[in-house]
Amino acid sequence: CSGGEPEALAFDGAHVSAETFAEAVATEGVVVIDVRTPAEFAEGHLPGAVNIDVSGATFDAEVAELDPEGEYAVYCRSGNRSQVAIEEMAADGVEQTVGLTGGIGAWAGEVVTD
Numbered sequence: 001c002s003g004g005e006p007e008a009l010a011f012d013g014a015h016v017s018a019e020t021f022a023e024a025v026a027t028e029g030v031v032v033i034d035v036r037t038p039a040e041f042a043e044g045h046l047p048g049a050v051n052i053d054v055s056g057a058t059f060d061a062e063v064a065e066l067d068p069e070g071e072y073a074v075y076c077r078s079g080n081r082s083q084v085a086i087e088e089m090a091a092d093g094v095e096q097t098v099g100l101t102g103g104i105g106a107w108a109g110e111v112v113t114d
């Protein structure tokens with residue numbers, strides 16, 4: 001712990017620390033989205049995450065199915081693809097998002113394979 005102000009959780013499209021992301025994941029109603037490939041997802045993902053591959057052909061169509069009023073916690077492997085995904089989601093009207101800085105590599109919490 002380096003002290004200072006704790007980072008405030010806001011679903012404003014920003015990337016946040018794993019600690020703040022964990023708060024987002026624990027927030028009632030938040031949908032956790034893993035934007036990696038199905039193969040990466042199968043190797044281990046956050047509990048309850050849904051897989052919407054940002055590099056997949058159906059990404060936009062799947063985003064279009066999301067509730068634009070919803071809140072989404074988005075992550076990838078190391079934080080690059082989640083950045084792209086958050087920008088594309090915002091362009092599709094899904095703006096209440098938060099990304100995980102460092103991706104799943106920075107995640108210290110539970111990972112499941114089911």
Ligand SMILES: O=S(=O)([O-])[S-]
Nearest residue numbers: 076077078079080
């Ligand atoms: O998922 S990634 O940030 O390594 S491209």
